[in-house]
Amino acid sequence: MKELTEFILQFGKLNNQQIELIGRKAEAIEIQKDEYFSQAGKVPQQVGFIVEGIIRGFYYDNKGEQITRCFIRENSLVADYVNLEANTSSMEYIQACTNCKLLVFSKQNWDELSLTIAGWDNIKNKMVQLCMFQKSRKGPVISQDATSRYLEFMENYPRLVNQIPLAYIASYLGVTQQSLSRIRKNIS
Structure with a gap:
């Protein structure tokens, strides 16, 4: 309370x-x-x-x-x-x-x-x-490239990345799960 x-x-x-x-x-x-x-x-x-x-x-x-x-x-x-x-x-x-x-x-x-x-x-x-x-609030600006959208998501929701299914994040970003996996691999 x-x-x-x-x-x-x-x-x-x-x-x-x-x-x-x-x-x-x-x-x-x-x-x-x-x-x-x-x-x-x-x-x-x-x-x-x-x-x-x-x-x-x-x-x-x-x-x-x-x-x-x-x-x-x-x-x-x-x-x-x-x-x-x-x-x-x-x-x-x-x-x-x-x-x-x-x-x-x-x-x-x-x-x-x-x-x-x-x-x-x-x-x-x-x-x-x-x-x-x-x-x-709408999802990230679709005119941005997918990597920029993901980086912006991480900045806005730093704790969510490890707490929720990647399918939800991919859906929010407007990318496939495979694309999101590639993006995550490339920036780590």
């Missing part, structure tokens, strides 16, 4: 009673590697905060291949927020890349915080904007 509290307090001030209420509305869960936080075709029902682990957002292209759109790290919100708020089916999957520990709010509990805590909507909006920015 400490990590969530520190995260929230970046966006506004809350008193101890409000922080305790937020803690009571959150449920600690664990999801194993490859399990889904939310899935395409289903209406998202929760907002999460990643305490430990890495999650990715991906979709299937028209050839049926997985395209990784983003990686979400510890100390970040994770949600398909647009579809959660609109109560509509998601178009993408949010999946654990590693075993993860999260604090999760049901949609009902998340909404109740707005009714109970003065100023929560302002804090929530700032957190959600950051969450959506992180999720919407």
Whole structure:
């Protein structure tokens, strides 16, 4: 809960009673590697905060291949927020890349915080904007060559390289796994 509290307090001030209420509305869960936080075709029902682990957002292209759109790290919100708020089916999957520990709010509990805590909507909006920015960041610039994209990925996500399957990284970079293996071999 400490990590969530520190995260929230970046966006506004809350008193101890409000922080305790937020803690009571959150449920600690664990999801194993490859399990889904939310899935395409289903209406998202929760907002999460990643305490430990890495999650990715991906979709299937028209050839049926997985395209990784983003990686979400510890100390970040994770949600398909647009579809959660609109109560509509998601178009993408949010999946654990590693075993993860999260604090999760049901949609009902998340909404109740707005009714109970003065100023929560302002804090929530700032957190959600950051969450959506992180999720919407497109993969590396395709006009760069593949080696430059990989080097930029390593700079932006130094710890991920050894924590998640290379298939996810290759998908994110827009290259085949074989190309990624060659790139890694050439730069080491």
